[in-house]
Amino acid sequence: METESFTKTHQATTVTPRTITLSINGQQHALTILPYVSLLDALREYLDLTGTKKGCDHGQCGACTVICDGKRIISCLTLAVMKEGAKITTIEGINHPIQQAFIDHDAFQCGYCTPGQICSAIGLLEEGKVKSREEVKDSMSGNLCRCGANQQIIDAIMQVKGGDNE
Amino acid sequence: MTQIGQPISRLEGKLKVTGAAKYSGEYKVPNLLYGYVVSSAITKGKIIKIHTESAEKIKGVVKIFTHLNRPGKAWFDMQYADMDAPPGASFRPLHNDEIKFNGQPIALVVAETFEAAREGASMIKVDYQETKFQTDLHSNLAAARDAKKGMATLLKPPPPKPTGDFEKAYAESDFKASGEFIHSTEHHNPMELFTTTTLYDGKGKLTIYDKTQGTINCQLYVGNVFGLHFKNVRVVSPFVGGAFGSGLRPQYQLFLSVMAALDLKRHVRVTLDRSQMFSFGHRPQTIQHTRFGATQEGKITALNHTSVAETSQFEDYTENVTNWSSMMYPADNTLFEQKLVSLDVNSPMDMRAPGGSTGLHAIEATMDEISYKLNIDPLELRLINYSTFNNAEKKPYSSKELKACYLQGAEKFGWYKRSPQPRSMSRGQKLVGYGMATGIWDAMQLPARAEAIITKDGKLHVKSAVTDIGVGTLTVMTQIAADEFGLNMEDVLFFYGDSKLPFAPIQGGSFTTATVGTAIVFASKALKKKLLKIAKTSNEAFKKAEIEEVTFKNGMMIYKDCSISFLEIINTNKDKPIRTTNFGYPHALKLRKYARAVHSASFVEVEVDQELGTIKVTRALTAVAAGRIINPKTARSQVLGGMVWSISKALMEETIMDAQLGKYINQSFAEYHIPVHADINELDVLFVQEDDKIINELGIKGVGEVGLVAMPPAIANAIYHATGKRINRFPIHFDELMES
Amino acid sequence: MNNFDYQKAATVSDVVGKSTFVAGGTNLIDLLKYNLTNAATLIDINTIGEHHDILEIEDGVRLGALATNADTAYHPIIEQRYPLLSRAILAGASAQIRNMATNGGNLLQRTRCYYFYDPHAPCNKRLPGSGCSAINGYNRNMAILGTSENCIAVFPSDMSIALSALDAIINIKSEDGERSVDFADFHRLPGDTPPIDNNLKPGEFITSIDLPLKGFAKNYSYLKLRDRASYAFALVSVATGLELDGDTIRDVRITLGGVSHKPWRVKDAEHYLIGKKADRENFSAAADIILQGAVGFAHNTFKIKLAKKAIVRNCMMALDPSTQLPGAQPSA
């Protein structure tokens, strides 16, 4: 019996790399890159900014969260070429009280989800949309933590956020 | 100030919150090649042909490895066995045309960029000859059999032999409870994808950054499999993005990365994708049965616990599922059994609290059932059957402060506010339930080596090949070493995660702290002796000193009212560092008389929506007796992590096998559900005082798994209390609790 | 993922008649990475100068197709006048994804059927004629209404469930001009053509979505039931809007999600409720009408009962929207 992939595969064509400039952590990076390189891979494999993590590559874990024009986004489901002209902040460019709060609350174990959690938390604080602890938990739910540091992560965010911890 | 017992923040914390910590796929390497794995689309059969032509045409693709062109000589099965290999023949990647499980790696596309490798992999077509397969445990129970024995049996003994006459005692017991318990397959799914970066250093020398729980295990594996001198293989793994058991054995990306690097004489990185993370070891699906008999007063008299688990067709993976009940409850009549069924899946492997988190559910839910039948408070029932004697091994425990866990835990949780009847508590539209359960885990210790050094600048360096998969090993070992010499944390550096360093076993089973900690104590002892010996050659005051009479503090060695600084001793040593290496091992003779275990008790409150059945674990507390806690901060996090896993196990996690297709169908984080922040409510941890002078120099047991044994059944028991429905299949889906 | 080229579009006329558009990318790039679809060139529509805003129009509000889900949900006009839509959007995906996902893209996201996502499993939606693995496979998250023997997949959007209840209108531009489609006529049932999710034709571009004036801002609720509290697709979800006169129902909208290949709305049930008292009994009778014809499969028959109960619960929650919880979980 023969089985074959049930998806049509494409014919290889030649797509040429292009030179783009990305603004990351306040620095301009010129980069010659193929259009189908994700922003995440551009950061990790082309710019050696490995603080941004790959946990799934499909938008399902939040490990790759970065801040783009002031908003938290996942970098695995966008392309580097789509982010020309945007202001991108990665964990390497962050200096924020939430980082010390994470250390103080032991809000990580393996640390692999941590940069994503921190970027997401900063996005949450800047959005200013959620107030209660329950809302914060829901709004942070796009960042999985397999080590199970969930409670400490939310504690750290609530401490920095201040106010109502109910 | 002593460092042990202090809630010290993780020493590597800064690196982790700034993104500076480098995991195995993050080393900047010039001219790196990327490998992308092609996985089998069928479950069983043969590869007829692999069409690689169109992939080869892609710009940047360097080579495509398959079973037909993989380099290598005649390889023996045995050489593939790692330290954690179960009895059988370990899986050999790209070995031949045979497919043994779905998702098996069948080719590696190596290219100059990740994108080219990925594209190449997507263009490979394969013709297969498929044969009939079996992947369903439930329809293959007739094939259940005993497990083969082997090396791994040493750490995981088969269940204890029958005692008394179970059938008779059970038949005659005043009260009986029984149940069938079904658990789905689970996959470890650490957050970091499995990655190996192999640096080809020339002349067959390799430096390998691997995601592993055992640098030396991987070094030996690579040496054996590829016929390399061990000293030419260095495995480095300082940061590991979670593992939970999945790094206990070398995974196939290690093999593939090394293979390609040796063949191409280039640096090669191979990273699995998330769906490929479902193609290796996993927690096996199991079916368990229990039958417990008790007297009117609640004394358990008869215990029967059986389990059938899946394994692969090529290895007999076992875990201790049915060993636990007689370790906890002394009953005279016991009957335990553990069977395996070989299916067409990859071999299962240890996953956090292997066996324990499976077996304890059955045991503790059955105990719960008895408590309701007898109308005895579930906690009271445990106290009635309390013993500090391990009936399975017929030995007393070296220490067992479980009673303190029960009592202090119940008090802090507010257990006594529980009203006994099921469905008797509510809050708004929610039924409220309280449940509790007991937890137990082995307190193991293995031999390990450690090196201790006083450096030229008078600092202490300590070294071990052990990894830190996130449990806090770096911090805890630094604390232990600091206390040995009365130093501040800043004056101690712990080197780890490198196969070049002194031998440590794989990191798992909650034995790391005891194992490596003890090795550090032994190495420190030897170093102290050496320091004294050198001091004696230069300092009159120390001439008569015996090692027992000297103390160490703040970089000084002190004898009576004299002291000498480490720097002076170094000076005497011609300004050379002073080093010792020593073995730390369990005191086999002394320990032979004792059983050793960590204990816990979990208390859980759930809310179940009366109408819709949705479940929320609103509060939980786990009280732990685990000997001396070196670092209450990191230990608490370990237990909290276990508690999150408990919620996951009881309510969410399962890898779904489609038995018609012979494959797992939810191989992603979108459909393999683990808890999100919104699922986690109040979790509390309590460490009770437990002084164990017998177990090891430091009185340490270990907390890695114990958070995940008591709480899953406590959740199930709380759900029963809330709803009056006892659901013995994990994960419990809320729709089963929907109002009828 | 295949190799593809990339272009930025500046105007709508740059894109009509072409393929493949990328907006937020959160579905398209995902599918490309899984090799479930491929493209020769991605045309980036984010760079189009218009259709990014939320605007008041004469008879309602216009949501730009290129506005993000987050900007839409948090827009003061939406929060105040269409809180049901806000709620539904915020119950979907994650904060990060909502910051990227656009309103147009959300309507066009593809099913999350396990087998659709596995390039080696037979699936009529992915490869017509190959068979449907779900019907006799594991179907916990599949449809119970409007299924066919070819496909039992579910349309996973939360936003669309609210849009359906709000009687939204989709504005489309093509080479031939402009057209508007009622929300109810946009998504399709699988029938004999499982690959076709909706009535948008190739090369057509969604410019905006119009919301009529009636927003049910006083009595509304969105409820989403799933296997974890957040960041998971619905097993069953319900959008309810109520217009009350005392405790009499003047107008009502109920749309079910997670149960079909399109948002499931049964006007007969709404007609049944109009003029009746807003109580459990009547909501329950309406739920029975909505679920008429529902057929479960091996692992999802529970959805029939669950959907009925969810409808009743959500209608009760709509009586007092302050009982709604984050993540659209059932009220306390």
Ligand SMILES: Cc1cc2nc3c(=O)[nH]c(=O)nc-3n(C[C@H](O)[C@H](O)[C@H](O)COP(=O)(O)OP(=O)(O)OC[C@H]3O[C@@H](n4cnc5c(N)ncnc54)[C@H](O)[C@@H]3O)c2cc1C
């Ligand atoms: C892990 C995960 C969880 C999720 N959970 C949820 C959930 O719980 N609930 C939910 O509702 N959604 C959920 N989503 C889906 C998410 O909401 C969608 O992916 C998103 O809304 C799609 O919008 P986009 O702009 O990113 O679309 P894209 O991916 O850019 O595009 C999707 C499709 O629409 C086409 N398209 C886009 N805009 C237009 C236009 N204006 N005109 C014509 N064609 C257009 C594109 O060509 C493409 O075919 C989840 C996604 C992920 C990855």
Ligand code: SF4
């Ligand atoms: S339900 Fe539809 S999408 Fe799923 S396998 Fe069947 S045909 Fe494919």
Ligand code: FES
């Ligand atoms: S890597 Fe992007 S969400 Fe997981």
Ligand code: FES
């Ligand atoms: S700290 Fe390990 S995944 Fe969050």
